[in-house]
Amino acid sequence: MKHILLLLFFSFSIAFSGDLKDLNIGDAVPSFALKNYDGKDYNIQKVMKENKFTVVMFISTQCPVSNAYNERMEKLYETFSKKSVAFIGINANKAEDTVAIAKHAKEHGFLFPVLKDFRNKVADQYAAQVTPEAFVVNAQGKLLYHGRIDDNRNPAKVTSSDLSDALTKLLEGKEITSSAPKAFGCSIKRIE
Amino acid sequence: MFFLLAGGFTAQGQPGAESLPAVTPVDIDQLMEKVKQDSGNVVLVNAWASWCKPCQEEMPALVKLRKINYNKGFRLIFIAIDDTEIIDRTIRPILKKHAVSFPSYILSRTPDNVFIEKMNSKWSGALPASFIYDRKGTPVTMLVGGKKYQQFADVLQKLLQH
Numbered sequence: 001m002k003h004i005l006l007l008l009f010f011s012f013s014i015a016f017s018g019d020l021k022d023l024n025i026g027d028a029v030p031s032f033a034l035k036n037y038d039g040k041d042y043n044i045q046k047v048m049k050e051n052k053f054t055v056v057m058f059i060s061t062q063c064p065v066s067n068a069y070n071e072r073m074e075k076l077y078e079t080f081s082k083k084s085v086a087f088i089g090i091n092a093n094k095a096e097d098t099v100a101i102a103k104h105a106k107e108h109g110f111l112f113p114v115l116k117d118f119r120n121k122v123a124d125q126y127a128a129q130v131t132p133e134a135f136v137v138n139a140q141g142k143l144l145y146h147g148r149i150d151d152n153r154n155p156a157k158v159t160s161s162d163l164s165d166a167l168t169k170l171l172e173g174k175e176i177t178s179s180a181p182k183a184f185g186c187s188i189k190r191i192e
Numbered sequence: 193m194f195f196l197l198a199g200g201f202t203a204q205g206q207p208g209a210e211s212l213p214a215v216t217p218v219d220i221d222q223l224m225e226k227v228k229q230d231s232g233n234v235v236l237v238n239a240w241a242s243w244c245k246p247c248q249e250e251m252p253a254l255v256k257l258r259k260i261n262y263n264k265g266f267r268l269i270f271i272a273i274d275d276t277e278i279i280d281r282t283i284r285p286i287l288k289k290h291a292v293s294f295p296s297y298i299l300s301r302t303p304d305n306v307f308i309e310k311m312n313s314k315w316s317g318a319l320p321a322s323f324i325y326d327r328k329g330t331p332v333t334m335l336v337g338g339k340k341y342q343q344f345a346d347v348l349q350k351l352l353q354h
Contacts, residue, residue, distance in 0.1 A: 064243035129316030129336070151304065153243075154275070181305030184273050186244060187318035187337040 020127035025179055027143045029056075029135065030125035034090070034115035037102035042088065042115055048141050052084040053170055055163070057149075058123060059089045059114065060131040061096045061104035063186035068153045069132050070108040076149075077112050080167050089114035092123035093131070093189045120190045130185030134163050136170070144170060147180025212284035213292050217276050217300035220310050226269060226297070231329035233265040234351045236344070239299075239311070239321045241273045242282045246338030247320035251290040253341035254322075257348060258294075264352045265327065270296040273304075273319060326351055 023029060033043040048054045057073060060066040077087045091101050091114055098116050105114045117123055126135060136145035144166070151160040162180040169176060218226070227235050238254055240247035251270075258268040272283050276298055287296055299307055308317045312334045315321060322335040324347055333347060 062245075130318040133316075148305075181303075182308045182315075182317040183304050184241070184308070184317045184319055187246070187316075187320075189246075189337075 020124055020129075022127045023135070023143050023146065025143055025146065025176070028141050029137050029143050030122070031141070032122045032125065034117060034122065036113040036115055037098050037105055040113070042113055044088070045141065047086050047088065048137055048139055051086040052139060053144070053167065054086040054088065054137050055080075055167070056088050056090060056126070056135040056137070058092060058126075058128040058131050058133045058188060060091060060093050060186060061100050062093070063131045065153050065185045066131040068155070069149055070110075072149060072155060073112075073132070074108065074110060076164060076167075077110075079164070080171075081111075083171055085167055085171070087112035090117050090122060090128075091115070092117035092120040092128065094120070094191050095189055120188060123188050123190070129188060130183075131188060132185060136163070136166060138170075145176050145180060148183035151181070151183065153184070211288075212280070213287045214295045215272065215279050215283050215287065216295060216297050217279075218271070218297045219299075219301040220307050223269075223271060223297060223299075224310075227325055228329055230267045230269075231325075232327055233267045234327055234348060235267045235269060235325040235329070236348070237269045237271060237311075237323045237325075239271050239273055239319055239323075241319050242278065242286060243274075244319045248286060248290065250320055250338050250340075251292070253339070253344060255291055256341060257344055261348065261352060266348060266352060268294075272296070272298040273307075274298060276300050324348070324351070327354065
């Protein structure tokens with residue numbers, strides 16, 4: 001009996017450790033509408049339909065790893081936005097408000113919107129766990145890529161530009177068959 | 193062999209460095225070997241980083257748990273996810289600040305994604321993350337994100353009873 005109780009306890013522990021339902025490559029992504037830090041509404045369905053591909057990036061104003069990617073995210077935007085790839089940043093951290101997001105976006109010259117995900121509803125729907133974490137969807141809302149931006153927090157040590165390579169492949173009409181490798185990042189600070 | 197290497201890896205070249213806690217670079221296999229060597233105890237491997245504020249915020253709770261439960265068979269292993277070049281400059285001073293007086297480790301020669309997958313394939317890579325093993329060395333649970341003393345204690349107390 002004691003062993004059964006222990007087993008039940010650990011089953012609960014593992015589930016409680018935050019297993020959100022992961023999206024798989026090929027899944028239809030959940031629809032959402034959020035406000036940019038400047039108050040403008042963004043509807044993901046509309047953005048997806050207007051572009052060949054949409055990159056959704058969960059980012060943070062405070063996470064040192066996410067911040068290490070500020071320039072790289074902006075560079076990706078510069079490179080791919082002219083090829084009908086939309087970029088949307090999402091901030092789901094409970095402690096980071098719209099004022100902080102606006103200040104951060106302006107300081108770093110982000111030309112893409114950064115939407116505030118109050119109560120981390122979108123992060124939960126996408127099962128996003130870390131910052132930075134990227135999702136790429138096509139115009140039909142199908143998930144094509146999920147994972148890291150590249151393989152190193154230090155830009156000088158990057159050997160695999162996974163997100164950039166994925167977008168290049170997709171724009172060439174090639175298929176991406178598996179998720180990108182995972183990378184270390186800051187946990188998204190959720191409403192408990 | 194692992195422990196013979198351990199002493200050699202901890203560079204103590206800087207003045208005053210010898211008073212800081214030892215930090216040994218290990219790859220994933222060496223870390224797993226360390227967990228195996230500690231079997232018979234309940235082991236918690238805590239992955240942290242110098243850039244991760246919540247990681248450092250939960251360190252005192254873990255150190256306190258170790259102090260209270262060491263004689264009951266609890267072993268705590270800190271593994272830093274950082275560049276090995278900053279061991280003396282950053283990692284060891286942080287550990288000292290949090291009163292870590294026992295040997296710790298830093299991930300080396302292991303790609304990030306390989307470490308993440310081997311520790312737990314369900315792990316997103318978010319830090320901090322704690323991986324808890326029972327006395328048989330079997331992984332039983334993973335706690336991701338900053339946790340409080342009681343959250344760790346609740347898991348460990350049940351395991352330490354067995």
